Amino acid sequence: MCIRDRVSTQSTWGKNCLNKMFSSANIQPERVPGKECVWDYPRPAICEPTPKKLKVVFNGVTIAETEKGYRVLETSHPPSYYFPPEDCNFNYIKKNSKQTYCEWKGAASYFDLNVNGKQISSAGWFYENPTEKFQPMKGYLAFYLSKMDACYVNDEQAKSQEGDFYGGWLTDDITGPFKGGKGTYGW
Numbered sequence: 001m002c003i004r005d006r007v008s009t010q011s012t013w014g015k016n017c018l019n020k021m022f023s024s025a026n027i028q029p030e031r032v033p034g035k036e037c038v039w040d041y042p043r044p045a046i047c048e049p050t051p052k053k054l055k056v057v058f059n060g061v062t063i064a065e066t067e068k069g070y071r072v073l074e075t076s077h078p079p080s081y082y083f084p085p086e087d088c089n090f091n092y093i094k095k096n097s098k099q100t101y102c103e104w105k106g107a108a109s110y111f112d113l114n115v116n117g118k119q120i121s122s123a124g125w126f127y128e129n130p131t132e133k134f135q136p137m138k139g140y141l142a143f144y145l146s147k148m149d150a151c152y153v154n155d156e157q158a159k160s161q162e163g164d165f166y167g168g169w170l171t172d173d174i175t176g177p178f179k180g181g182k183g184t185y186g187w
Contacts, residue, residue: 027187030175037175038076045074045104047082047137054081055152056143058123059115063143064088070137074104076179076187078161078168081153082126082140093141098122106131111141120147125167145169 029039050071056064066087071079098110105127113123124143127134144167145151146160153171161168163180170178179187 027177030177032175035173035175038078038178039176041073041075041077043075045072045077047072047134049136050079050081052154053152054083055150056083056148057150057152058092058113058120058148059118060149061092061115062089063092063113063115063148064141070140072105072134072137074166076177076184077166078170078174078176078178080142080167081151081169082137082142085139085141088141093123096122100125104131105134113147123147142167 027039029037031037047070050069051067052069053067054065054069055062064083064087066083068084068087070082072082073079092113092115093111094114095109095111100108100110102108106129107127108125109128110122110125113120122144124141124147126139126141127137128139130138143151144160144164145158146164151158151169153169156171158169158171161170161178161180163182163184166180168178168180178184
């Protein structure tokens with residue numbers, strides 16, 4: 001079922017926005033049996049625990065690995081995955097001064113990676129004081145896949161969401177089309 005048809009879980013404002021997106025952009029959700037369509041994800045966004053094995057590798061070193069992560073789901077976006085701090089290697093992670101604001105999750109803080117002399121700024125983000133609905137993932141770290149050597153979901157190497165703004169991880173069990181690439185900003 002398409003999210004724009006889920007009357008019980010959408011506000012009038014949300015349904016109106018989705019209807020405009022579908023009609024003005026001529027979006028055709030790709031629905032395949034046994035796969036998740038990002039157009040069936042909710043708006044506003046939600047977070048949920050995931051039992052999937054998640055792993056991040058940078059400069060040949062495993063930076064984070066967990067089976068106790070969270071994923072954030074939002075209409076038109078592939079999931080963003082969040083790692084509990086105890087499953088991240090803080091020998092390589094250092095908070096920087098960058099901050100942004102998400103209408104659903106609140107103020108995001110960013111961190112840099114320095115692994116054996118290879119550095120990357122704003123490699124990922126986290127929420128020190130997220131909004132009430134996102135409290136379960138307080139302090140959990142998310143990584144920009146495009147800046148890493150590799151990121152895995154259940155041993156499948158994920159692909160980076162185009163545009164990098166949303167930090168989503170694409171896997172074979174997720175279908176689109178996906179927001180983030182050229183021409184999708186107004187979706």
